[in-house]
Amino acid sequence: MRDWKATVRSILDGDHPRFGRPVLFLIYAFIIVSVLSIGFETLPDLPPWARAAFTIEEIVVVAFFTMEYLLRIASAERPLRYVGSLFGIVDLLAILPFYLSLGLDLRSLRTLRLLRVFRLLKLTRYNDAADRFAEAWRATREELVVFFAAAIIVLYLCSIGIYYFEHDAQPEAFSSVFDSMWWAAVTLTTVGYGDVYPITTGGRIFTVVVLFVGLGAIAVPTGIVGAALARMRRPGDPEA
Amino acid sequence: MRDWKATVRSILDGDHPRFGRPVLFLIYAFIIVSVLSIGFETLPDLPPWARAAFTIEEIVVVAFFTMEYLLRIASAERPLRYVGSLFGIVDLLAILPFYLSLGLDLRSLRTLRLLRVFRLLKLTRYNDAADRFAEAWRATREELVVFFAAAIIVLYLCSIGIYYFEHDAQPEAFSSVFDSMWWAAVTLTTVGYGDVYPITTGGRIFTVVVLFVGLGAIAVPTGIVGAALARMRRPGDPEA
Amino acid sequence: MRDWKATVRSILDGDHPRFGRPVLFLIYAFIIVSVLSIGFETLPDLPPWARAAFTIEEIVVVAFFTMEYLLRIASAERPLRYVGSLFGIVDLLAILPFYLSLGLDLRSLRTLRLLRVFRLLKLTRYNDAADRFAEAWRATREELVVFFAAAIIVLYLCSIGIYYFEHDAQPEAFSSVFDSMWWAAVTLTTVGYGDVYPITTGGRIFTVVVLFVGLGAIAVPTGIVGAALARMRRPGDPEA
Amino acid sequence: MRDWKATVRSILDGDHPRFGRPVLFLIYAFIIVSVLSIGFETLPDLPPWARAAFTIEEIVVVAFFTMEYLLRIASAERPLRYVGSLFGIVDLLAILPFYLSLGLDLRSLRTLRLLRVFRLLKLTRYNDAADRFAEAWRATREELVVFFAAAIIVLYLCSIGIYYFEHDAQPEAFSSVFDSMWWAAVTLTTVGYGDVYPITTGGRIFTVVVLFVGLGAIAVPTGIVGAALARMRRPGDPEA
Numbered sequence: 001m002r003d004w005k006a007t008v009r010s011i012l013d014g015d016h017p018r019f020g021r022p023v024l025f026l027i028y029a030f031i032i033v034s035v036l037s038i039g040f041e042t043l044p045d046l047p048p049w050a051r052a053a054f055t056i057e058e059i060v061v062v063a064f065f066t067m068e069y070l071l072r073i074a075s076a077e078r079p080l081r082y083v084g085s086l087f088g089i090v091d092l093l094a095i096l097p098f099y100l101s102l103g104l105d106l107r108s109l110r111t112l113r114l115l116r117v118f119r120l121l122k123l124t125r126y127n128d129a130a131d132r133f134a135e136a137w138r139a140t141r142e143e144l145v146v147f148f149a150a151a152i153i154v155l156y157l158c159s160i161g162i163y164y165f166e167h168d169a170q171p172e173a174f175s176s177v178f179d180s181m182w183w184a185a186v187t188l189t190t191v192g193y194g195d196v197y198p199i200t201t202g203g204r205i206f207t208v209v210v211l212f213v214g215l216g217a218i219a220v221p222t223g224i225v226g227a228a229l230a231r232m233r234r235p236g237d238p239e240a
Numbered sequence: 241m242r243d244w245k246a247t248v249r250s251i252l253d254g255d256h257p258r259f260g261r262p263v264l265f266l267i268y269a270f271i272i273v274s275v276l277s278i279g280f281e282t283l284p285d286l287p288p289w290a291r292a293a294f295t296i297e298e299i300v301v302v303a304f305f306t307m308e309y310l311l312r313i314a315s316a317e318r319p320l321r322y323v324g325s326l327f328g329i330v331d332l333l334a335i336l337p338f339y340l341s342l343g344l345d346l347r348s349l350r351t352l353r354l355l356r357v358f359r360l361l362k363l364t365r366y367n368d369a370a371d372r373f374a375e376a377w378r379a380t381r382e383e384l385v386v387f388f389a390a391a392i393i394v395l396y397l398c399s400i401g402i403y404y405f406e407h408d409a410q411p412e413a414f415s416s417v418f419d420s421m422w423w424a425a426v427t428l429t430t431v432g433y434g435d436v437y438p439i440t441t442g443g444r445i446f447t448v449v450v451l452f453v454g455l456g457a458i459a460v461p462t463g464i465v466g467a468a469l470a471r472m473r474r475p476g477d478p479e480a
Numbered sequence: 481m482r483d484w485k486a487t488v489r490s491i492l493d494g495d496h497p498r499f500g501r502p503v504l505f506l507i508y509a510f511i512i513v514s515v516l517s518i519g520f521e522t523l524p525d526l527p528p529w530a531r532a533a534f535t536i537e538e539i540v541v542v543a544f545f546t547m548e549y550l551l552r553i554a555s556a557e558r559p560l561r562y563v564g565s566l567f568g569i570v571d572l573l574a575i576l577p578f579y580l581s582l583g584l585d586l587r588s589l590r591t592l593r594l595l596r597v598f599r600l601l602k603l604t605r606y607n608d609a610a611d612r613f614a615e616a617w618r619a620t621r622e623e624l625v626v627f628f629a630a631a632i633i634v635l636y637l638c639s640i641g642i643y644y645f646e647h648d649a650q651p652e653a654f655s656s657v658f659d660s661m662w663w664a665a666v667t668l669t670t671v672g673y674g675d676v677y678p679i680t681t682g683g684r685i686f687t688v689v690v691l692f693v694g695l696g697a698i699a700v701p702t703g704i705v706g707a708a709l710a711r712m713r714r715p716g717d718p719e720a
Numbered sequence: 721m722r723d724w725k726a727t728v729r730s731i732l733d734g735d736h737p738r739f740g741r742p743v744l745f746l747i748y749a750f751i752i753v754s755v756l757s758i759g760f761e762t763l764p765d766l767p768p769w770a771r772a773a774f775t776i777e778e779i780v781v782v783a784f785f786t787m788e789y790l791l792r793i794a795s796a797e798r799p800l801r802y803v804g805s806l807f808g809i810v811d812l813l814a815i816l817p818f819y820l821s822l823g824l825d826l827r828s829l830r831t832l833r834l835l836r837v838f839r840l841l842k843l844t845r846y847n848d849a850a851d852r853f854a855e856a857w858r859a860t861r862e863e864l865v866v867f868f869a870a871a872i873i874v875l876y877l878c879s880i881g882i883y884y885f886e887h888d889a890q891p892e893a894f895s896s897v898f899d900s901m902w903w904a905a906v907t908l909t910t911v912g913y914g915d916v917y918p919i920t921t922g923g924r925i926f927t928v929v930v931l932f933v934g935l936g937a938i939a940v941p942t943g944i945v946g947a948a949l950a951r952m953r954r955p956g957d958p959e960a
Contacts, residue, residue, distance in 0.1 A: 035636070038640060039639070039640060040657075042657045043656045044655050148692075157354055159279070175284050176279070176283045176284060177278070177282045178283065186672070186687075186691075187431055189691045190431045190670045190672075190910065191431075191667055191670045191671075191691065191912075192426070192430075192670075192672045192911075192912065193674040193677040193914075194433040194435060194672070194914050195674060197433040207425070208425040211425060211426075212388075396759065400759065400834065407762075415764050416762040416764060417758070417759035417760075417763075418762075430909055430911045430912075431672075431911075432911035432913045432914070433674075434674050434912075434913040434914035437915050444902050447905070448901070448905040451911065452868070452871065452905075515876070518880060519879070519880065519896070519897035520897075522883055523896045523898065524895050594877055594880065597877075628932075661928070662928070665927070665931060666927075669932070670912075671907055671910045671912035671931065672910075673912045673917040674912070674914035675914060
């Protein structure tokens, strides 16, 4: 009995010498098909046969994922642990909306299936690189939290500042501090759509000062993570 | 008498074993509430009860901050030193506008209370990361000053250049060198709202050259600070 | 016979002591002229004599490249190897469209000649720097692949997200998930043309969150390659 | 006689123990006033007295710079060497337009005076930081040349690409490959004014691909210079 469970587990995890890789690629193929179909279904003017095809594809995908989910529970040494684990919850969320929506319309919940995309990151070949990313994340986590907190404070202060400068001149675009945050975020990230921008002299001087100071505050962490990643490459190497 | 002062100080600084943390979190909560309310008050079409609530909240917050301020003076070993210190001035600026505005309208001065936000940075858990930021700042301060001076010179030269190219074609958008600085700042930071842009061939070629050269001049310090921060992490470590 | 082949090869490769450099610069000149003419031909309102000049220039360039191609085959020790090599294919693609277009119109295929531009990178003086670029690329290839895969996933997830927020408010700009990808790419790279941007509150909050998180995901690899490049400079140097 | 020359030189260079610093600051003040006035003169609707003040200021500045120029020649050990040096030419260009424009209008040439701004960089306190910038520039010069050449090639290739995609749909904005370069430069630097952007599906896909690949090509050198600068700080330090 135990052997049977271990065999199923090794197949589902892609470790089985004979069926491991084919099953793994089958699972990945289903994930990709399932995720891509969420996008393709939104294409306007789809012919009826395409709608029908998507419905069939949906049923096949959910049947496959349900079977995989049940097999994972059945083969797990401690089924409850798998059910409560991150991947267990993700796997359930990928199929649950289908069964719920048989009664009521919960189609948009299907996007939860996107979470399964993260399974793709487990591809063995790029495991080392992914590990280095994770390590760099751990090494710089505290700086990123401090930075993120600082970024939110800067964002809020900028919103209050621009509100006082621009509210009277553009009462619609800068109707409140929270509306001004849209401007602050679009400006500090240098996206600059051009739908809202200051027109008063005071607002413009404020923007220039904020940009020069704020850009540093937002761009710096990039350098931190990059440098940390570069150092991760050869842990024991004095050159690194 | 001394003991009483030391106890109050340790409570206000969050070091007291029993009341330290609760009081600290209370202070932080009041700061956050006070700062957030500055934003929420600007929401248009607030109902009368909300306006009343903000007035009450304002009185409670100022009463709390006033009490804290007076306690800090009373418990300080050298009260005048605290009053003249950075945090002492900030604490005073956070409550002063309220008392002044009882007579005249100084509501906008209340934004000075935002300065108290920096107290939030003293959260102990992220002290190390914040220290590293401060250290990286010290280590790269001179480069940043040189860079900042260079950035302002570049900004000014770009403004003069574009003024000569675009003034005749767009006399309103580029009415003077100082108006052109708005364009220069928005362009060199790559925000690019699209409210002002060159339309002459000469102005466009100038812009392309300036972008390729100027971007480096503005983007480089990011890398400097980032690399310095990365090096800060393990001061005694030859790998760092 | 062998000596003759070796001499021709050394001339074409620019190694010949007497004719090497002149021939090399001649080849480079023809590449640059050929590539620039592709651009100049598109200028509107060209006078007839300019059109004629471009036709003559086209014939001269193709004749020169054909002669070079045939000489390279004739002088190669193993002609088939050259024909099948990357540079052999590029050299053929640079002249083939001309001969094909004598019968049918394949002018746009002439842009394949742009591939010859990469010959320019072989200029000896900057070989070391180019080598370091190549080395840095090799050293960070895996991280870049992981990053690129992550960037595509992020792009896709952002497109689905914004589609659900904005489709009802702007059915034309966000008509499907794939149309939304245009918005996602323009936003995540911070280009922000301003032709499409969210107008709903939900869409704007989603954009702000995505920008702050996504920018890191896209900007980080820059730092990786830069840091790797910096380390490449002095391979045996413990300081590097 | 020699002593007199050496004294004047030490005064002009700011090394004289008594008059060095005052004279140096006087020179800097005149440079700053002269450069700022170029901007202020462009302000529209200047009253007549301001115009008169600028004329007087112009005469005073040129008189001062002329005197300084003559003193530098007179005190130089080898006057011709100073005249032919970079700073000698800059100093001449700063006053020449004034004397030439007594006859004809060469006001715009006055912007050459901006070159004197670079004298400001000689401020002693920030000499070390400026030296490190220069050293980092030398250390990464070759990479930057390779990068710059690659950036121009990428810019040109992108222009040809977008021209083929968008010329038919937007014959005005993309009228030729050289007009398309405006789009390419504004897009690759992520400025994105929004005055030109692709509207065809092909052009948009091309833009997305180009952005993801091209951004790296343009953003990478930033990291190179930053990392090089970080390394410059402590040349003999194994930690650096």
